[in-house]
Structure formats: structure tokens, C-alpha cells
Amino acid sequence: MADxxxxxxxxxxxxxxxxxxxxxxxxxxxxxxxxxxHVVNLALETHPEALAGEGDKLAAQGIAYTHIPVPFDAPGEDHFAAFVKAVEEGPRPVHVHCIMNWRVSAFFYRYNRDRRGLAEPVARALMERQWSPEGHDSKEARVWAEFIARTPE
Structure with a gap:
């Protein structure tokens, strides 16, 4: 089946x-x-576009489900650590989503750069297919720009 x-x-x-x-x-x-x-969901279940009962619907099809609700105005290192664990330790193939693919693309930017060893420009280009926080002037965009700028300690 095609994507x-x-x-x-x-x-x-x-x-x-x-x-x-x-x-x-x-x-x-x-x-x-x-x-x-395996499906990993980074969106809040209270978002108006969230799929109600997502975990149960996926389980009915034999798909594992991990929900890591990431507030759009406050992505944290705890969220990122849970994401890394879900992606690395959960079943494969894995599908990771949120509402717009903005949270996900930012998380994968860091994951690709820091865990998979992709060159920064390559990791950034993958993220920018979906969005770039630097292209927006809002409090949330600044929070995300700071989030993606973090590097492993």
C-alpha cells in the first residue's frame, strides 16, 4: 500500500x-x-481536532499506542525523553503524530540531529518540510525555537 x-x-x-x-x-x-x-501521539486529547478514543481504536486493529501530551506552549525535556523511549523501545514500524506535525517535526529534528547523527542541515530540512518555529513571531514559536536549540548534556 502506498503512503x-x-x-x-x-x-x-x-x-x-x-x-x-x-x-x-x-x-x-x-x-x-x-x-x-505503534502510534505515538504528541497532541493533547482536549484539542478539538483530536481523535476521540484513539488508543482504543488503534488497539482494536492491533496497534500499540503511546500518548505523550505535549502542551504547545511548554514542550519539556520530560516529553522529549518519553518520546525517545517510545520511538526506540516501542514496536516498529512507528507512526508519530500530533495535530499539525509541528510538535512531531521539532521532536524529530532533535532526535535526528542528536540520536541518529544526521547532519544539522539535513535534520533541519526534514523539520522544515512541516514548519520552522523561526518563521513565526509568537510566544509559542520562541518556546519551540529554544526547544530545538537544546543539545544533549
Whole structure:
């Protein structure tokens, strides 16, 4: 089955990692058909576009589910550590999503740069397919610019 082109912000990072913005009811079976074994959701379940009962719907298709609610105005190192653990220790292939694929692309920027050893410009180009916090002038964008600038200690 080919990658869907109608899921918001869909992006394939490699053979075992895909990302997107929000998923809808119709996407649950599509992810199963793609062979996705694990979904990681970084969005808040209270967002109006969040898929209600997402974990149960995925479980019904045999897909593991990890929810790491990341407030858009306060991404933290605890969130990033949970994300790394879910991606590295959870079943594969993994699909990671939020609402717009902004949280996810920023998390994968750091992951690709710091854990996978991608050159910074390559990691940044992957992120910028979805968004760049530097391109926005808001409190949240500044928070995300600071988040992606962090490096391992």
C-alpha cells in the first residue's frame, strides 16, 4: 500500500518511521494496512481536532499506542525523553503524530540531529518540510525555537 497523500502533514522519514498531523477515524485502518505497529501521539486529547478514543481504536486493529501530551506552549525535556523511549523501545514500524506535525517535526529534528547523527542541515530540512518555529513571531514559536536549540548534556 502506498503512503497516503491526504493525511495532514504526512511524511515518511524512513522504512520504519512515518509522521503526520492529526489522524481521523478513516486513518486507523489505513495505518494498520501500512503495517504500523505503534502510534505515538504528541497532541493533547482536549484539542478539538483530536481523535476521540484513539488508543482504543488503534488497539482494536492491533496497534500499540503511546500518548505523550505535549502542551504547545511548554514542550519539556520530560516529553522529549518519553518520546525517545517510545520511538526506540516501542514496536516498529512507528507512526508519530500530533495535530499539525509541528510538535512531531521539532521532536524529530532533535532526535535526528542528536540520536541518529544526521547532519544539522539535513535534520533541519526534514523539520522544515512541516514548519520552522523561526518563521513565526509568537510566544509559542520562541518556546519551540529554544526547544530545538537544546543539545544533549
Amino acid at each position: 497516503p497523500d491526504d493525511i495532514r502533514g504526512w511524511q515518511r522519514l524512513d522504512a520504519e518511521i512515518t509522521t503526520s498531523g492529526r489522524i481521523e477515524d478513516k486513518d486507523v485502518m489505513r495505518l494498520a494496512d501500512l503495517g504500523v505497529a
